[in-house]
Amino acid sequence: MVLRDFFIYLSENKLLNSAAQKYGLKMGAQSVVAGTSLPEVVQSIKELNKANISCTVDNLGEFVYEKSEATAAKNNILAVVQAIHDEQLDAHISLKPSQLGLDIDYAFCYENLKEIVELAYQYNIFVNFDMENYERLHSSFELLEELHKEFDNVGTVIQAYFFESEENIEKYKNFRLRIVKGAYKEPENVAYQSKGDIDRNYLKLIEYHLLHGKFTSIATHDHNVINHVKQFVKQHNIPNDKFEFQMLYGFRKEMQLDLAREGYNFCTYLPFGNDWYGYFMRRLAERPQNVALVTKQVFNKNTNLAIGIGAAAFALGRLSKKRK
Numbered sequence: 229m230v231l232r233d234f235f236i237y238l239s240e241n242k243l244l245n246s247a248a249q250k251y252g253l254k255m256g257a258q259s260v261v262a263g264t265s266l267p268e269v270v271q272s273i274k275e276l277n278k279a280n281i282s283c284t285v286d287n288l289g290e291f292v293y294e295k296s297e298a299t300a301a302k303n304n305i306l307a308v309v310q311a312i313h314d315e316q317l318d319a320h321i322s323l324k325p326s327q328l329g330l331d332i333d334y335a336f337c338y339e340n341l342k343e344i345v346e347l348a349y350q351y352n353i354f355v356n357f358d359m360e361n362y363e364r365l366h367s368s369f370e371l372l373e374e375l376h377k378e379f380d381n382v383g384t385v386i387q388a389y390f391f392e393s394e395e396n397i398e399k400y401k402n403f404r405l406r407i408v409k410g411a412y413k414e415p416e417n418v419a420y421q422s423k424g425d426i427d428r429n430y431l432k433l434i435e436y437h438l439l440h441g442k443f444t445s446i447a448t449h450d451h452n453v454i455n456h457v458k459q460f461v462k463q464h465n466i467p468n469d470k471f472e473f474q475m476l477y478g479f480r481k482e483m484q485l486d487l488a489r490e491g492y493n494f495c496t497y498l499p500f501g502n503d504w505y506g507y508f509m510r511r512l513a514e515r516p517q518n519v520a521l522v523t524k525q526v527f528n529k530n531t532n533l534a535i536g537i538g539a540a541a542f543a544l545g546r547l548s549k550k551r552k
Contacts, residue, residue, distance in 0.1 A: 298329035
């Protein structure tokens with residue numbers, strides 16, 4: 229848990245996030261980010277589609293407290309929706325309500341979300357609400373419920389470390405859901421703290437939604453979980469069109485291809501943009517084993533895995549200070 233807390237700390241460090249936007253791509257961030265421009269993202273999607281892999285596209289963004297930033301993010305996402313339609317890509321949208329203004333004004337955020345969801349609805353494109361930390365959890369669910377009154381192309385994420393997730397997965401069983409373990413540091417009065425408890429609840433939530441839910445996206449890089457799901461769906465005669473496996477862009481590439489070749493629905497979570505640092509650190513916090521999956525691509529091959537991450541954070545901080 230110490231390593232997990234370290235990565236979460238890094239993800240929330242505004243100085244490092246800012247420095248990463250300036251220097252990250254030079255350090256190899258392109259290994260985990262599918263481009264910084266729309267044409268680059270479209271090309272990345274096309275390449276994955278050729279391998280029978282669909283994509284969910286995330287326009288990266290952190291610490292949005294100005295309406296102008298939220299509006300710019302909305303316009304970027306609208307452009308992605310339009311490109312998915314125009315290019316006839318096998319892809320959908322993942323977004324964070326905070327990036328669209330949730331921390332500024334609820335009504336403002338709702339209008340931004342509605343504009344995105346409405347355009348996506350016209351093109352039959354799904355929009356997934358990525359869940360963030362606990363203080364934003366219930367307002368994000370409220371936004372989802374409000375938009376679902378008009379549009380049926382919305383879904384969300386259930387995080388296994390929250391105590392209330394078992395209740396929420398039943399409440400939202402008629403939604404398309406992505407099941408994850410959770411990637412923020414949450415207090416012990418609202419969330420499980422031990423890996424064992426989180427892992428057990430994760431499998432319980434997956435099994436419940438596979439049996440009772442609309443559609444299940446199983447977001448994991450853990451081959452043990454994947455093998456468990458394969459056996460579970462076989463035992464319960466759950467058809468392939470009721471679920472998919474999801475992994476992050478740049479992680480376990482061969483396993484992604486193998487699952488697609490085996491005939492399973494597979495979706496790659498495709499982040500793009502310069503604001504990659506907080507996203508990447510939370511992915512490492514979510515499962516520190518992920519360090520071993522990407523560090524060789526992002527840092528020097530001979531660098532110790534954990535030291536490599538810490539050294540990169542230190543370097544980014546130093547670079548930022550020199551620029552001031």
